[in-house]
Amino acid sequence: MTFPLTIRNIEKSIDEFHLNIQDLTFEEGTISAIVGTNGAGKSTFFKMLMNLVKQDNGEIEVFGHSVRGEDDAWKQQIAYQAQTMIGCDAFTGEQLRNLMAEVYPSWDESLFRRFSEKLNIPLNKKVQKLSPGVKTKLNLALNFGKNTPILMLDEPTAAMDIPSRNYFIQFLLELMERGDRTVLIASHQADDIKKLADYLVFINKGSVTRLLEKDSLVSSYRLFWLKEEPQVSRIPGEIKRTYKKVILSNHPEATMAYLSKNGLVIVDEQVPELEDIIQEILMEGEMINV
Numbered sequence: 001m002t003f004p005l006t007i008r009n010i011e012k013s014i015d016e017f018h019l020n021i022q023d024l025t026f027e028e029g030t031i032s033a034i035v036g037t038n039g040a041g042k043s044t045f046f047k048m049l050m051n052l053v054k055q056d057n058g059e060i061e062v063f064g065h066s067v068r069g070e071d072d073a074w075k076q077q078i079a080y081q082a083q084t085m086i087g088c089d090a091f092t093g094e095q096l097r098n099l100m101a102e103v104y105p106s107w108d109e110s111l112f113r114r115f116s117e118k119l120n121i122p123l124n125k126k127v128q129k130l131s132p133g134v135k136t137k138l139n140l141a142l143n144f145g146k147n148t149p150i151l152m153l154d155e156p157t158a159a160m161d162i163p164s165r166n167y168f169i170q171f172l173l174e175l176m177e178r179g180d181r182t183v184l185i186a187s188h189q190a191d192d193i194k195k196l197a198d199y200l201v202f203i204n205k206g207s208v209t210r211l212l213e214k215d216s217l218v219s220s221y222r223l224f225w226l227k228e229e230p231q232v233s234r235i236p237g238e239i240k241r242t243y244k245k246v247i248l249s250n251h252p253e254a255t256m257a258y259l260s261k262n263g264l265v266i267v268d269e270q271v272p273e274l275e276d277i278i279q280e281i282l283m284e285g286e287m288i289n290v
């Protein structure tokens with residue numbers, strides 16, 4: 001089976017930073033959130049997928065075609081949005097639209113117009129005159145207009161106001177309804193990840209530490225409010241204790257079995273917020289007693 005994106009053991013060293021991502025595939029019809037702390041390697045990973053940063057070893061394939069091959073027709077299959085719009089300052093949105101419509105045979109005028117009109121993007125202004133948030137919106141309109149099967153967005157909502165961000169989420173989810181697009185989105189926004197992602201790819205110090213399906217990730221964590229403080233410092237499954245009696249567990253069954261066996265009464269239990277789970281994974285393994 002040919003996947004939209006296949007990664008085989010890529011490696012890259014930049015000064016002290018070493019990126020190594022082993023076998024990873026991204027499937028059609030899915031949105032994967034690339035999650036990691038600042039400097040973890042998310043942008044470098046995207047640039048390697050675009051062959052803007054050359055890998056030292058390994059292979060990256062777009063629909064089965066190596067990104068290092070002579071033929072770079074694969075580029076027309078991907079719309080990539082970097083964190084900044086480089087080299088566009090002197091152009092207006094309309095001029096950039098004309099350029100993109102020529103380069104991308106899959107260009108969809110209605111996607112471009114719908115997104116830019118809804119967000120009131122001034123297409124007759126030069127990019128250099130736009131605020132950071134409006135630049136991002138224009139960049140998104142252009143990338144949506146490309147109508148490619150793969151979309152890679154590097155922190156697209158960082159500068160956007162709340163209504164625009166919500167519209168972006170709605171727009172992207174509508175685009176996904178066709179079922180044949182593959183989206184990778186690097187984001188620090190828990191709300192974006194919660195609403196958009198099917199999968200979470202955690203990157204830490206240049207390595208993928210976990211690839212998890214969002215729903216099963218969320219259901220594997222539980223918060224237990226206990227009637228009394230447990231007398232042991234750590235109970236099975238416990239990864240964090242707050243207010244002495246609130247236990248966050250990533251093995252709820254093991255935690256519940258222990259609590260029941262030891263007569264510890266659960267007053268309430270809840271599935272934690274995705275943001276709290278992400279925070280725990282990014283801080284991995286730390287036991288915090290508040």
Ligand SMILES: Nc1ncnc2c1ncn2[C@@H]1O[C@H](COP(=O)(O)OP(=O)(O)OP(=O)(O)O)[C@@H](O)[C@H]1O
Pocket residue numbers: 014015017036037038039040041042043044045
């Ligand atoms: N051109 C470069 N020259 C030297 N080091 C670089 C270069 N580009 C990236 N790096 C280093 O690679 C590492 C990963 O950076 P990268 O921008 O990929 O992280 P990130 O996860 O996208 O971070 P953020 O969340 O802050 O955007 C960092 O240590 C960074 O300093």
